[in-house]
Amino acid sequence: MMPRSGRARLRPLIAGNWKMNGLVKARSELRRLASYLVDFPSAACDVVICPPATLLHSFRAEITGTRLSLGAQDCHADEGGAHTGDISAAMVKDAGAKWVILGHSERRVDHGETDRVVRDKAAAAASQGLGLIVCLGESKQERDGNKTLRVIGRQLAASIPQGIQPKRLVIAYEPIWAIGSGRTPTLDQIAQVHGFLRNKLIAAMGDDGARVRLLYGGSVKPSNAAEILAVPHVNGALVGGASLKAGDFWQIIKACG
Numbered sequence: 001m002m003p004r005s006g007r008a009r010l011r012p013l014i015a016g017n018w019k020m021n022g023l024v025k026a027r028s029e030l031r032r033l034a035s036y037l038v039d040f041p042s043a044a045c046d047v048v049i050c051p052p053a054t055l056l057h058s059f060r061a062e063i064t065g066t067r068l069s070l071g072a073q074d075c076h077a078d079e080g081g082a083h084t085g086d087i088s089a090a091m092v093k094d095a096g097a098k099w100v101i102l103g104h105s106e107r108r109v110d111h112g113e114t115d116r117v118v119r120d121k122a123a124a125a126a127s128q129g130l131g132l133i134v135c136l137g138e139s140k141q142e143r144d145g146n147k148t149l150r151v152i153g154r155q156l157a158a159s160i161p162q163g164i165q166p167k168r169l170v171i172a173y174e175p176i177w178a179i180g181s182g183r184t185p186t187l188d189q190i191a192q193v194h195g196f197l198r199n200k201l202i203a204a205m206g207d208d209g210a211r212v213r214l215l216y217g218g219s220v221k222p223s224n225a226a227e228i229l230a231v232p233h234v235n236g237a238l239v240g241g242a243s244l245k246a247g248d249f250w251q252i253i254k255a256c257g
């Protein structure tokens with residue numbers, strides 16, 4: 001399908017960020033989701049599940065032969081060494097992940113991750129051939145102070161290493177105040193930020209910038225997914241709470257069909 005702009009449609013990507021939720025018994029939820037997806041056309045969207053690192057390995061066995069891919073929620077910038085509690089990009093890949101979320105606001109806020117840290121992690125993940133889902137987003141105070149585009153522009157410029165292939169780069173716009181709050185920006189506000197990101201990417205990467213998928217994240221749920229996914233330059237969603245239940249997540253995925 002060629003939209004009016006003459007550019008090929010980007011296949012949407014729906015990613016579920018389970019955050020610090022899920023024990024081994026959650027495999028049944030994953031199986032249920034995989035069964036819903038059996039007859040869903042693969043061209044409709046890509047689906048990625050990002051469970052806690054403890055579940056990657058057992059989930060890998062479950063998703064073999066299904067439409068699902070696995071992602072991790074973070075990785076360290078170094079290849080290995082004395083970093084207690086951290087996991088490297090190679091470990092994430094070894095456990096079965098094809099994607100990794102980087103720079104989520106909960107990591108930026110809870111763990112003091114700067115744009116520089118996010119960029120170094122992104123470079124490490126890219127060197128392992130992982131796909132990157134890099135998160136950007138403004139605080140409520142920044143939104144109220146009309147600083148949204150300035151903040152997003154700075155994060156974009158500083159968080160992404162040079163030379164990433166467009167098919168391996170996904171950017172998620174996640175306003176911090178919309179995450180887990182049940183509140184979402186207006187569709188116009190989402191369109192404004194996504195249009196801004198698209199222009200910046202094209203300015204920085206040329207035609208490749210038109211091939212980077214832009215996700216919206218923050219209180220996406222079955223009741224608002226279709227209208228959000230229809231906003232120009234929204235090429236998918238990063239879903240937290242509503243990805244934990246296969247039935248809810250499936251309703252969101254179906255909104256791509």
Ligand code: PGA
Nearest residue numbers: 179180218219239240241
């Ligand atoms: P939410 O989280 O869907 O629960 O708001 C989104 C995210 O943090 O990625």
